Amino acid sequence: MRRMVNILLLGLTSAAAFAEGEVGLGQIAVGLLNQYRYFAQLILGTAFIAGICFFIAALFKFKQHKDNPAQVTIGTPFAMLAISVGLLFLPGFIKPTGETLFGADIGNMSAGVSGDISKLPGAEVETLRDFV
Known part of the structure; x- marks a missing residue:
C-alpha cells in the first residue's frame, strides 16, 4: 500500500511539472532579469544597513582614540567614516x-x-x- 502511495505521489508531481508547457530561452532570460532586480535591491539595502553600522563603529573608534591615542590611530575612525558615507549614499x-x-x-x-x-x-x- 505504501508503495502505491509513493508511485501515485511521484506521478502527480511529474504531471504538474510537465503541465507548465514549453519554456523558451527568452522566458528563462526574462525570469533571470526579474530575479536580478530583487538581488540589486537586496544589495542596496544591505549597503545602507552596513553604512549605519560603520558609522556607529566609527563613533566608537573616535572615543577609543580619545581615550588612548597611542593604541588607536586617528586614521582608523576617519577611514570607517568614509566607508560609512560611501555605503549610505550608494x-x-x-x-x-x-x-x-x-x-x-x-x-x-x-x-x-x-x-x-x-x-x-x-x-x-x-x-x-x-x-x-
Missing part, C-alpha cells in the same frame, strides 16, 4: 554612474532597479528637507 551613486558609463538612453533602469531611485534607502533625506 543608491544615489548608481544611477549617475550607469548613465556616465552606458549613456542616458538606457531608460529607467539602473543596476536592475527600475523606476525612481529616490524610493530606495538613503534617498529619503532629500524628501525630508522639504518638510523642514
Whole structure:
C-alpha cells in the first residue's frame, strides 16, 4: 500500500511539472532579469544597513582614540567614516554612474532597479528637507 502511495505521489508531481508547457530561452532570460532586480535591491539595502553600522563603529573608534591615542590611530575612525558615507549614499551613486558609463538612453533602469531611485534607502533625506 505504501508503495502505491509513493508511485501515485511521484506521478502527480511529474504531471504538474510537465503541465507548465514549453519554456523558451527568452522566458528563462526574462525570469533571470526579474530575479536580478530583487538581488540589486537586496544589495542596496544591505549597503545602507552596513553604512549605519560603520558609522556607529566609527563613533566608537573616535572615543577609543580619545581615550588612548597611542593604541588607536586617528586614521582608523576617519577611514570607517568614509566607508560609512560611501555605503549610505550608494543608491544615489548608481544611477549617475550607469548613465556616465552606458549613456542616458538606457531608460529607467539602473543596476536592475527600475523606476525612481529616490524610493530606495538613503534617498529619503532629500524628501525630508522639504518638510523642514
